[in-house]
Amino acid sequence: MQGFFSKLSSLFTKLSDRTDGAPIDRERYTDELLSLDMSFGIAERLLNGKETPGKAPVDTLKDRMKQILVSAPLIEPKCGILMIGINGSGKTTSIAKLGKWYVDRGYSVIVGAGDTYRAAAIEQLSILSDRVGMDMVKAMPGVDPASVIHDTVMAYKHRSKDVVIADTAGRLHTNVNLVHELKKIKSVMTKAMAGDKMATYLIVDATIGKNSFQQAKLFNENIGIDGIIITKLDGTAKGGIIFTICDELKIPVVAIGTGESAGDFMVFDKDKFVEELFV
Ligand SMILES: Nc1nc2c(ncn2[C@@H]2O[C@H](COP(=O)(O)OP(=O)(O)OP(=O)(O)O)[C@@H](O)[C@H]2O)c(=O)[nH]1
Numbered sequence: 672m673q674g675f676f677s678k679l680s681s682l683f684t685k686l687s688d689r690t691d692g693a694p695i696d697r698e699r700y701t702d703e704l705l706s707l708d709m710s711f712g713i714a715e716r717l718l719n720g721k722e723t724p725g726k727a728p729v730d731t732l733k734d735r736m737k738q739i740l741v742s743a744p745l746i747e748p749k750c751g752i753l754m755i756g757i758n759g760s761g762k763t764t765s766i767a768k769l770g771k772w773y774v775d776r777g778y779s780v781i782v783g784a785g786d787t788y789r790a791a792a793i794e795q796l797s798i799l800s801d802r803v804g805m806d807m808v809k810a811m812p813g814v815d816p817a818s819v820i821h822d823t824v825m826a827y828k829h830r831s832k833d834v835v836i837a838d839t840a841g842r843l844h845t846n847v848n849l850v851h852e853l854k855k856i857k858s859v860m861t862k863a864m865a866g867d868k869m870a871t872y873l874i875v876d877a878t879i880g881k882n883s884f885q886q887a888k889l890f891n892e893n894i895g896i897d898g899i900i901i902t903k904l905d906g907t908a909k910g911g912i913i914f915t916i917c918d919e920l921k922i923p924v925v926a927i928g929t930g931e932s933a934g935d936f937m938v939f940d941k942d943k944f945v946e947e948l949f950v
């Protein structure tokens with residue numbers, strides 16, 4: 672298990688190494704889980720409750736973890752992906768990671784520079800797209816982002832690409848005008864996809880912790896979210912936040928970002944994740 676989950680992992684490994692069948696020292700482990708950003712409620716639910724007769728306490732614990740976590744596979748080509756989130760959450764960087772994931776599997780990807788507020792945002796996406804080997808559609812700063820995304824989807828169709836990913840400008844979930852703009856982008860994109868599958872992914876910065884819940888709730892109510900990408904897990908060393916995000920939001924986590932490079936990316940599968948925590 673990678674560094675940022677190593678503390679969580681060594682804690683659970685300690686538990687699974689116990690062969691004496693004695694009850695888990697709940698107080699001690701609750702404290703340890705809290706120190707890794709897990710909420711008190713979740714730590715309690717994981718460690719308390721009846722043991723299942725005939726089942727090792729550690730297996731019961733694994734079952735409980737799998738019940739709390741929510742995951743889903745990334746959307747399969749041919750498809751469109753709309754990336755949304757607050758400023759600096761990691762949307763543009765995650766486009767490079769996601770794009771690389773598809774390109775590495777032989778799919779062709781085109782991205783749309785839907786953050787038309789800043790010239791630097793268009794430039795950033797352009798550099799990342801070149802590096803990963805993705806086509807890009809862009810317009811001058813200030814152009815209506817919905818029209819850029821519309822043109823990007825048209826190019827996806829004409830060039831027979833497998834995946835189209837739309838970047839958007841960061842925005843606060845509480846900014847009514849900007850959330851309205853996002854709604855328009857989504858509806859224009861959905862229409863342009865003309866029946867091809869589409870997913871909206873919310874990019875959540877793990878280092879923000881609990882502040883991300885209200886964000887996600889409002890974005891989900893207003894825009895609709897199909898999956899979450901949790902970024903900057905390398906900056907926390909406290910993987911417990913994944914449990915809290917899943918439990919609060921009940922929206923599947925599809926992938927996690929673990930660094931600034933395009934390769935620092937893992938798809939998220941809750942069953943594998945739990946098993947690996949105990950290795
Ligand atoms: N350590 C680390 N840094 C990350 C990760 N993902 C993104 N970053 C960094 O976070 C900063 C913001 O990333 P962007 O991808 O530009 O974020 P954004 O959501 O597109 O930002 P806006 O377009 O301004 O809203 C950059 O410095 C990225 O390198 C990650 O998984 N780990």
Ligand SMILES: [Mg+2]
Pocket residue numbers: 762763764786792838839840841
């Ligand atoms: Mg950006």
